[in-house]
Amino acid sequence: MDFVEYADRELMAIDLANKLAGALRAALARSERVLFAVPGGSTPGPVFDALCAARIDWASVDVLLTDERWVRPDHPRSNTRLVRERLLVxxxxxxxxxxxxxxxxxxxxxxxxxxxxxxxxxxxxxxLLGMGDDGHVASLFPGTEGLAAALAEDAAPVMALRPPEAEEPRLTLTRPVLDGALSKHLAIVGETKRAVLERAQRRSEAEAPVRAVLGGLTVHWAP
Incomplete structure (x- = not known):
């Protein structure tokens, strides 16, 4: 795991967008089409705002959410809505x-x-991943029935999970799909999430699912 620290969140959003654009261009140099997986939540919005104008062959890019809340795509809590409004523009x-x-x-x-x-x-x-205060990534929440199956090395690519603390049931990518990404980035902000990430390295994957994707991961953090 590599850790990149930024002076502020605005700088992180701009620099991370540039890094993601570079990774996408490099991938397109090797393949006719590439898959770009992104999270919902509040942290990626500013990154999307900076990335959407990047000079990339976007027509050759497929975008996939890492997870989705089971609400209509026009719902305020829909990750699909976030991506359509802030990235796919x-x-x-x-x-x-x-x-x-x-x-x-x-x-x-x-x-x-x-x-x-x-x-x-x-x-x-x-x-690109985000992370919750409980160490979850995508919709792989600690304490969720079915989490062990979703974290298995041979898990199916997509699973439905119902985190007990979440407002809605979820559909999520699983550990082998997320960890198998060729270029992996995690964006987090604030001292609390930095501490969560540090603790996750001493905990099990069931207690802190982010640990399942730490290998080869670049973490981008701003206070």
Missing amino acids: ERAAAATLLPMYQPTDTPEEAVARVTEAIAPHLPISVL
Whole structure:
């Protein structure tokens, strides 16, 4: 794991966007199409704002969410909505979004359809993650039924999980898909999350799921 510290959040957003753009260009130099996986939440928004104008062959980029809350795509808490409004604009509007949400009553009903849609595009070329105060990444929350299966080396690419503390059930990418990304980045801000990350290195993956993706990960942190 590499740790990059920035003076402030604005500087981190700009520099991280540049690094992600460089990673995408490098991936496109090797492949005709690349897969860019991104999180929801509050931290990536400023990164998306800076990245969306980057000079990249966005028409050759497929964008995939690392996880999705089971709400309609126009819902304020939808990760799909965040990506459409803040990443897939300007030059990045030419990218293709691989839907993580399907119009089913439950995420469990959508697993097979989503898996079929994303499987031909794997592995992830460039991955951006966020992390919660409990050490979760994507929707791999500690204490969730089914977490052990999602963290297994041979886990299916996509799983439906119902974190007890979350407002909605989730669909999430699993450990082998996330950890198998060719370029992995984690963006966190604040002293609390820095301390969570430090503790995670001494805990089990079940207690702090972020530990499952630390190998080869570049962490970007700002106070």
